[in-house]
Amino acid sequence: MRIARPRAARTFVAALAIGLVASGCASERDDDNSGGDSEVFVFGAAGDPAAIDPSLGSDGETFRVTRQAFETLIDHEPGGTELVGGLAHDWSSNEEGTEWTFELEEGVTFHDGEELTAEVVCQNFDRWYNWAGTYQNTTLSYYWQAVFGGFAENESEDVPEPNYVGCEAPDELTATITVAEPSANYPGGFSLQAFSIHSPKAIEAYAEDDPSGEGENITFPGYSQEAGTVAGTGPFQVSEWNKGNGEVTLERFDDYWGETDAGVEELVFRTIPEESARRQALQAGDIHGYDLVAPADVSTLEEEGFQVPIRGVFNILYMGIIQERQPELEDVQVRQALAHALDRQNIVDTQLPEGGVAATQFIPDTVAGYSEDVQTYEYDPELAQELLAEAGAENLTLEFCYPTEVTRPYMPAPADIYELLRADLEAVGITVEPKPLTWNPDYQETTRSGGCDVYLLGWTGDFNDAYNFLGTWFDGYTKEWGFQNDEIFDLLSEVRTEPDVATREAMYEEANEAIMEFLPGVPISSSPPSIAFSPDVNLPTVSPLTQENFAEVSFK
CATH class of the missing domain: 3.10.105.10 (Dipeptide-binding Protein; Domain 3)
Structure with missing residues (x-):
């Protein structure tokens, strides 16, 4: 059964370089709280991420951040729900839907300098399959259990039977993942942020730092709560997480393998829980964009010159x-x-x-x-x-x-x-x-x-x-x-x-x-959720899946 899709070119808005070097709008912002010049884009988030390891996430605020730094085997077309290539440019399954083969892109480098290979892909999936202890709580492994079932050794009756069988690398850039039964979760499940591919060096470091607790008292592993260890392949890399101030900073990754580098040098997610406070921060120039605009605020923002695209219903x-x-x-x-x-x-x-x-x-x-x-x-x-x-x-x-x-x-x-x-x-x-x-x-x-x-x-x-x-x-x-x-x-x-x-x-x-x-x-x-941006921003392609790629952002 052939279901491969050509890898879609990432959509970027023109005029990146000129806007980044010298913009009249940006120079007016140099002394405000948004972080300075047009090399820094600040986005108002509705909540803190749970972790900066997407494997442990199950909510949109976590994935909004990690999506900028981590990539999956397959992806969605910009602005739509059609599956396209990601780290794999091609994929296919056997007739039974139990073997999924991915042909990987060449020359993909992780943020820590490691190279993407099929063995690394298998190392990632085997890591999730072999999770034990607190990792088997759905707070940490929700998506693994929803898509691939349980683990090599289930420790609770509440954990489903595993559907994941194993992963093989017949050559350096071909990975084959085997499951016990076909599922409507495949191939879409391979596009989930929770199954982003991490560097082998990072995975080795993760193993030294386990989570703890149970029930409502789960403590996430330390590496997932501060920058420095996680490493993906995305156009940005996580450089700082100031949890006390609710702010995650990502820096442009200059060795990004994709066709175009990120349009700004720094991307900052600043947590502002209340929608009215996010709106006021945008109006004051403290941030350049925010999500989930209140319906009553859409027309007001548009009248003031702000950009408020509305996503499709999904x-x-x-x-x-x-x-x-x-x-x-x-x-x-x-x-x-x-x-x-x-x-x-x-x-x-x-x-x-x-x-x-x-x-x-x-x-x-x-x-x-x-x-x-x-x-x-x-x-x-x-x-x-x-x-x-x-x-x-x-x-x-x-x-x-x-x-x-x-x-x-x-x-x-x-x-x-x-x-x-x-x-x-x-x-x-x-x-x-x-x-x-x-x-x-x-x-x-x-x-x-x-x-x-x-x-x-x-x-x-x-x-x-x-x-x-x-x-x-x-x-x-x-x-x-x-x-x-x-x-x-x-x-x-x-x-x-x-x-x-x-x-x-x-x-x-x-x-x-x-x-x-x-x-x-x-x-x-x-509901068709709205997202707002300041007038001087070249917009990313908005997604009905709320999966915006902020590498597409630049300043006019």
């Missing part, structure tokens, strides 16, 4: 329900009551950018497998009250978790969205107990371990296959949802191993219909 916001927390939540009538109680269109109208839509299922309508025949739950508070009464749950109390100190592409203002949903639930007689938690790491760990009755969360697709949404949540029991439904689990297990794309898409429609009849949670909305 995400879902939902209210998760952990059924095993209390018996009432195991009753489908109660879950239906929750769905009918929520005014999702009000969320769209008041909280999301133009182009946002109320969701009917757990994938956006831009993903193949979206069904027009799912059961829907219109806003109907009277019906919600009737269903609660029929279920004997008129006195239902829910602990409702929501995140703080973060903004997400699908959730521009978590506290505001929570307040609207809380009011909807209380309007039908439900008692809501708020449980705010800091996003990183408390919120993610608490929701994954089943620590809330209901909670707000969402997903921006990693690649364009419905399994990346549905399979992430519903291909088997997880504490994050706390239910058992063999029909849904079997459907998604079957579709996961179906090699034919057209057949898979029809099966996704069936799965969506079964999921929405069972109603494990309430899909709320999909």
